[in-house]
Amino acid sequence: METRKLFWASNVSKNRHRSQSHWTRSTVSALRVPVFPTLSSIQIDSGNSSTELRMDSEDDMAYEDEYDNQEDDGDDSNPFPPNQSLNKARADENDHIDVDEDDLDDSQNTADASSLACPRICTPDSGDYDVLSTEQVCQYMNDFVKDISNILQLPATTTRLLLSHFNWDKECLMERFYEDEEKLFKDARVIRPTAGDRQGSSSKSECNICYQTLKGSEFKGADCGHRFCSVCWRSYLTSKIMDENVTDKIECPAHNCRILVDDGLVMEMVGTQAAVRRKYQHGITNSFVISHRIMRWCPGVDCLFAIRLRISPDWVCVTCSQCQLVCCFLCGDQWHDPATCLVLKRWKKKCADDSETSNWISANTKECPTCHATIEKDGGCNHVVCKNSACKSEFCWICLGPWQPHGSSWFKCNRYTEDDAKAARDNQEKSRYALQRYLFYFNRYMNHQQSLRLETKLNNSIRIKMEELQQHNMSWIEVQFLKKAVDVLQQCRQTLMFTYVFAFYLQKNNQQDIFEDNQHDLELATETLSGFLERDITGQNVAEIKTKVQDKAAYCELRRNALVKHVHEGYEKDWWEFSL
Amino acid sequence: MAAPFPVSCARRIQKELTALHAEPVPGVTLKSGPDTLADKSTDINMIIKGAEGTIYNGEEFNLRFRMNERYPFESPEVVFQPPNIPLHPHIYSNGHICLSILGNDWSPALTISAVCLSIVSMLSSCKEKKRPPDDQFYIRTASMNPKATRWMYHDDNV
Ligand SMILES: [Zn+2]
Ligand SMILES: [Zn+2]
Ligand SMILES: [Zn+2]
Ligand SMILES: [Zn+2]
Numbered sequence: 001m002e003t004r005k006l007f008w009a010s011n012v013s014k015n016r017h018r019s020q021s022h023w024t025r026s027t028v029s030a031l032r033v034p035v036f037p038t039l040s041s042i043q044i045d046s047g048n049s050s051t052e053l054r055m056d057s058e059d060d061m062a063y064e065d066e067y068d069n070q071e072d073d074g075d076d077s078n079p080f081p082p083n084q085s086l087n088k089a090r091a092d093e094n095d096h097i098d099v100d101e102d103d104l105d106d107s108q109n110t111a112d113a114s115s116l117a118c119p120r121i122c123t124p125d126s127g128d129y130d131v132l133s134t135e136q137v138c139q140y141m142n143d144f145v146k147d148i149s150n151i152l153q154l155p156a157t158t159t160r161l162l163l164s165h166f167n168w169d170k171e172c173l174m175e176r177f178y179e180d181e182e183k184l185f186k187d188a189r190v191i192r193p194t195a196g197d198r199q200g201s202s203s204k205s206e207c208n209i210c211y212q213t214l215k216g217s218e219f220k221g222a223d224c225g226h227r228f229c230s231v232c233w234r235s236y237l238t239s240k241i242m243d244e245n246v247t248d249k250i251e252c253p254a255h256n257c258r259i260l261v262d263d264g265l266v267m268e269m270v271g272t273q274a275a276v277r278r279k280y281q282h283g284i285t286n287s288f289v290i291s292h293r294i295m296r297w298c299p300g301v302d303c304l305f306a307i308r309l310r311i312s313p314d315w316v317c318v319t320c321s322q323c324q325l326v327c328c329f330l331c332g333d334q335w336h337d338p339a340t341c342l343v344l345k346r347w348k349k350k351c352a353d354d355s356e357t358s359n360w361i362s363a364n365t366k367e368c369p370t371c372h373a374t375i376e377k378d379g380g381c382n383h384v385v386c387k388n389s390a391c392k393s394e395f396c397w398i399c400l401g402p403w404q405p406h407g408s409s410w411f412k413c414n415r416y417t418e419d420d421a422k423a424a425r426d427n428q429e430k431s432r433y434a435l436q437r438y439l440f441y442f443n444r445y446m447n448h449q450q451s452l453r454l455e456t457k458l459n460n461s462i463r464i465k466m467e468e469l470q471q472h473n474m475s476w477i478e479v480q481f482l483k484k485a486v487d488v489l490q491q492c493r494q495t496l497m498f499t500y501v502f503a504f505y506l507q508k509n510n511q512q513d514i515f516e517d518n519q520h521d522l523e524l525a526t527e528t529l530s531g532f533l534e535r536d537i538t539g540q541n542v543a544e545i546k547t548k549v550q551d552k553a554a555y556c557e558l559r560r561n562a563l564v565k566h567v568h569e570g571y572e573k574d575w576w577e578f579s580l
Numbered sequence: 581m582a583a584p585f586p587v588s589c590a591r592r593i594q595k596e597l598t599a600l601h602a603e604p605v606p607g608v609t610l611k612s613g614p615d616t617l618a619d620k621s622t623d624i625n626m627i628i629k630g631a632e633g634t635i636y637n638g639e640e641f642n643l644r645f646r647m648n649e650r651y652p653f654e655s656p657e658v659v660f661q662p663p664n665i666p667l668h669p670h671i672y673s674n675g676h677i678c679l680s681i682l683g684n685d686w687s688p689a690l691t692i693s694a695v696c697l698s699i700v701s702m703l704s705s706c707k708e709k710k711r712p713p714d715d716q717f718y719i720r721t722a723s724m725n726p727k728a729t730r731w732m733y734h735d736d737n738v
C-alpha cells in the first residue's frame with residue numbers, strides 16, 4: 001500500500017509523454033543469448049485466425065491442436081531448423097518482392113512530388129499482384145515474421161511488435177536493429193526478451209487491480225516487470241479488444257507504462273475465448289494489411305480479399321479477381337485515370353466542403369500539417385495533438401504552426417496577422433470567379449457520375465432489347481454488340497468524369513489545349529453513343545442501327561484511348577502543372 | 581431491473597474507499613459513498629478544499645465519481661458539481677475536466693485516490709483563474725458525460 005501511494009504521488013500529475021520511467025537500460029540489454037519461451041510463436045498462425053469461415057467449436061479445436069503442435073517449431077535456439085525447407089522457398093519468393101520494393105524507394109520519393117510516372121494497368125493474370133484470402137494474408141504475415149525473427153534471432157512475438165512499429169518495413173527495422181538496438185527497443189516500446197521465465201516469486205502479494213492477495217504463481221506480466229493476476233489480465237485484455245477496439249498496440253495496464261503486450265501473453269490469457277481471440281487476430285491482420293506498403297484490402301463492398309503487389313506500389317490499377325472491382329492501388333478509390341490520387345483527393349475534399357456541412361467542416365476539421373490526416377476538433381484548447389498514432393505531431397489549431405514556439409501563452413496565437421486578414425479579403429473578390437469555374441467542372445463531373453449510377457437501369461433495358469432482338473431472328477452472338485457498346489459507354493463516362501477533375505486543377509498551356517480538344521471529342525462521341533443505346537431499337541431498323549452503334553462504339557474507344565495516352569505521355573514528359 | 585455490480589468490481593471499490601478513509605488525500609474529504617453497489621452505476625462524492633497558498637484558498641468544490649460495472653477497466657466519469665466549479669483553464673464551466681488520465685491515459689491500476697491527487701495538483705499549480713478558451717462552445721455542444729467527448733488534451737504543464 002505504502003509503495004503504491006508513493007509511486008502515484010510522483011507520477012500521476014506528470015506529463016503523459018513521460019512514460020518508460022520504470023524500465024531501465026540495464027533491463028533492456030541484460031542478456032543477449034536468450035532462451036525464448038515456447039509460447040512465443042503461437043499467436044498469429046493462419047489456422048486459428050481463419051476466423052469467421054469456421055464454426056466456433058472447430059475453431060477452438062484447431063487452436064488446441066496448434067497449441068499442442070508448438071513443440072515442432074518451438075526450437076528457437078536454432079535459427080534454421082532442418083524442417084524449414086518449405087519456409088525457405090517462401091522466403092525466396094519474398095526476396096523477389098523485396099527487389100521491387102527497393103526499386104520503389106526511389107520512385108516513391110519522387111512520386112510525392114507532382115511529377116508522376118504514368119499509371120500502370122495490371123490485369124489479374126499479369127502476375128503483378130496476388131489476391132489473397134484472409135487465411136493467405138495470415139500465412140504471409142506469419143512467414144514474413146518468421147523470416148525476420150530468424151534473422152534477428154528474436155521470438156516471433158517480439159519481432160511482430162517491432163515490425164509493426166516500422167510499418168512492416170523490414171529493411172528499416174534491420175537497419176535500425178544493427179544501428180542501435182537499445183534505442184530501437186525503447187522507441188518500439190518493446191522489452192528485449194531475456195532468458196528465464198516470466199513467473200514471479202512464490203511469495204504472496206496483492207494484485208494492483210483487484211486488490212486480492214494471491215500466490216506468486218497466479219501473477220502474469222509483460223517483460224516490463226508489471227505483474228497482475230490472470231483474472232485481471234483477462235478482463236483488461238478483453239476490455240481493450242472488445243470495447244476499445246485496440247488490437248495492434250495494447251499497452252501494459254500499469255499507469256504510465258507504455259510497454260506493449262506481446263501476442264504470446266494475449267493468447268495465453270484470452271486465447272480460449274473464441275470471440276476475443278478472433279477479433280484480436282483480425283485486428284492484427286488488418287493492421288498488417290493497412291500498414292504494409294505492398295498490401296491493401298480490396299475496397300469492394302463485402303469483399304474480404306487483400307491485394308498484394310509484386311511490383312512497386314506506385315500508381316497502379318488493379319482488378320480484384322474475387323469481386324471484379326477495378327481500383328487504384330495507391331489510394332483505394334475507384335480507378336480514376338487520368339486524375340492522379342492527389343488531384344482526386346483534393347477534388348473530393350473540395351466537393352465535400354461545398355456541401356451544406358461546409359461551415360461545420362471548415363470550422364471543425366483541418367489537415368494535420370505533418371501527415372495530412374483529417375483532424376476534427378472536439379473540445380480542448382488550441383494545442384492539438386494529431387490522433388494518427390504514427391504522427392502525433394503537436395500543433396496550433398489556429399495557425400497550424402508547430403506547437404513549440406507557442407509556449408505557455410497557448411491561447412494568444414498571434415500568427416494570424418493583419419496581412420493575412422487583408423489577403424483573405426482580397427481573396428473574396430477572386431472567389432466569385434472561382435466559384436463559377438468550379439461549378440462548371442462540378443456539373444460535368446456530376447453528370448457523368450449520375451449517368452454511371454444509372455448503369456444498372458441501362459444494363460437492364462439493354463438486356464431486354466437483346467432478348468427482343470433474338471426474337472427477331474438474331475442469334476445470341478449477333479446481339480452481343482449491344483453489351484459491348486454499353487461497356488464502352490461506361491468506360492468512356494468514367495474516364496470523362498475524371499477528366500473534369502484533372503482539368504479543374506490543370507494549368508493552361510499548349511498541351512492543355514490539346515487535352516481539351518480530346519476531351520471535347522470524346523464527350524461528343526460518348527453522348528451520341530449514349531443516344532443510340534437509349535433509343536428504341538426495334539427489329540425493323542436493327543441492321544442499320546447495329547452498324548451505327550458498332551462504328552460509334554469503336555470511335556469512342558479510339559478517342560478514349562487517344563485521350564488517355566496523351567495524358568499519360570504528359571505525365572511522362574512533365575507537361576502537366578496543377579494548381580492544387 | 582438493474583444488473584448487480586460484479587463482485588470483483590464492488591470489492592475493489594470497497595477496498596479503495598477503505599484505503600481512502602485510512603489514508604485520505606490531503607485536501608480531499610469523502611462526502612458520500614455508495615449506499616449499495618447493486619445499481620448499474622455508483623456515485624462517490626468528494627469535497628475538495630482549495631489549499632492554502634494557492635489561488636483557490638478557502639474555496640470548496642464538489643467532485644463526483646461515477647463508476648459503472650466495468651470499472652476499473654473502464655475509467656470513472658469524474659465531474660465537478662455545481663454550484664462552485666473551479667475557474668481553471670482545464671475545467672469547463674459544466675464541470676468537465678480535461679485530464680488525460682480520465683481518458684486515453686486511464687489505467688486500471690489507477691485509483692480514486694490517484695485521480696484526486698492529480699486533480700488537487702492540477703488546481704494547486706494553477707496561477708490564473710480562467711476558463712478554457714473554447715468553454716462557451718464546448719458547454720453548448722458537449723454531452724452530459726465527459727467521456728463522450730473525444731478529448732485533445734491541454735498542455736499538461738499549465
Ligand atoms: Zn487482479
Ligand atoms: Zn509495464
Ligand atoms: Zn474484391
Ligand atoms: Zn488513386
Ligand SMILES: [Zn+2]
Pocket residue numbers: 368369370371372373386387388391392393
Ligand atoms: Zn498528423
Ligand SMILES: [Zn+2]
Pocket residue numbers: 396397398399400401406413414415
Ligand atoms: Zn498558433
